[in-house]
Amino acid sequence: MFCCLNQVAYFVGLFVIGLVAMKFGFYVQRNFFRKGYDVHERYGKDSWILITGATAGIGLALTKYSAKVKGLNVILLGRNQEKLEASEKEVKASNPKIKTKTYKFDFTKNSGYKSYLKISEDLKDLDISMIINCAGIEDMRPILTLEEEVMENITLTNVNGLSLLTLIFAKRFAKRDQRSAIINVSSHAGYAPLPGNAQYGATKAFIRSLTKAVGYELRDKLDMLCFSPGYVCTGLCYYRKGFEVVSPDDCGPCIFRDLGYDTENQPSTLHEFIAFIVPPILLVNENIPNLILEPLTKDEFKRMEEIRSKENKKDS
Ligand SMILES: NC(=O)c1ccc[n+]([C@@H]2O[C@H](COP(=O)([O-])OP(=O)(O)OC[C@H]3O[C@@H](n4cnc5c(N)ncnc54)[C@H](OP(=O)(O)O)[C@@H]3O)[C@@H](O)[C@H]2O)c1
Known part of the structure; x- marks a missing residue:
């Protein structure tokens, strides 16, 4: 024995x-x-990339990287015209040779399929070969303190908007002669149930599942990548600092390196390691990551509230 x-x-x-x-x-x-594919060869010369959430954080960094390093024509999608124009100016300055376009659209004010289809129809004359669904919001509070509207907006932006754009562009891309690409931005938050940020975590788990399933279905025509970073220093996580936090500028190089090769990736060795280690830990007990995760300190909460109230003032 x-x-x-x-x-x-x-x-x-x-x-x-x-x-x-x-x-x-x-x-x-x-x-x-790994060097990554030549995007012009693989997806079409002079084609366009559409990026949602292009006015801040990771989306803006990806827009600049697509224009400056990859030489792609870019469509910036966002909800605020002033921010769109400012971002477009920055992108154009980074590479005057490429073409740019802005598209104003608010995910929380449009929920139906038709309003999303209109985006594609309005842009029908452009040869769009890639889309990055990056727009996303969160609200780091326990569920009992969340207003219904917040809950609704998280779902409308992170799930409804992303999945309708995935469907509409998957159909459009299926008709192109060359391969195309859809990159959906998920998060480490999608790996395990996330008390204190439950709705956000659930939307990110949805994105992982959707992206991988559709990516497999359409593998003959489409490269689909689920980008799942841990903390990135942006407004979304109140510009959190620490050794585990990467810069938004780290995201472009790793997305374009792995697109067409992998179905999911992360922007740093530590982020990759966490993504590797979490699933086996969950087999033992799904609450272990929550016991290890550091809750926000009082100072961090205070800083978060200050930034939140400053941003609310700016938007109003
Ligand atoms: N930062 C992190 O630590 C982290 C980690 C993992 C995953 N992510 C994911 O990365 C993505 C980008 O996040 P980020 O960190 O770059 O956040 P961010 O700096 O707050 O940028 C979010 C972007 O989404 C746009 N957006 C928000 N609500 C929208 C709406 N209703 N309609 C249209 N656009 C809207 C924002 O537009 P405005 O400029 O008008 O606000 C902004 O351009 C998100 O999906 C997020 O979940 C972030």
């Missing part, structure tokens, strides 16, 4: 070591040797 248990432990150990070694091999290949 003891001998049999020993053998089982031996083979389980070998299996785990094999898995970790394989994962490490992929990590080295991806981070040190």
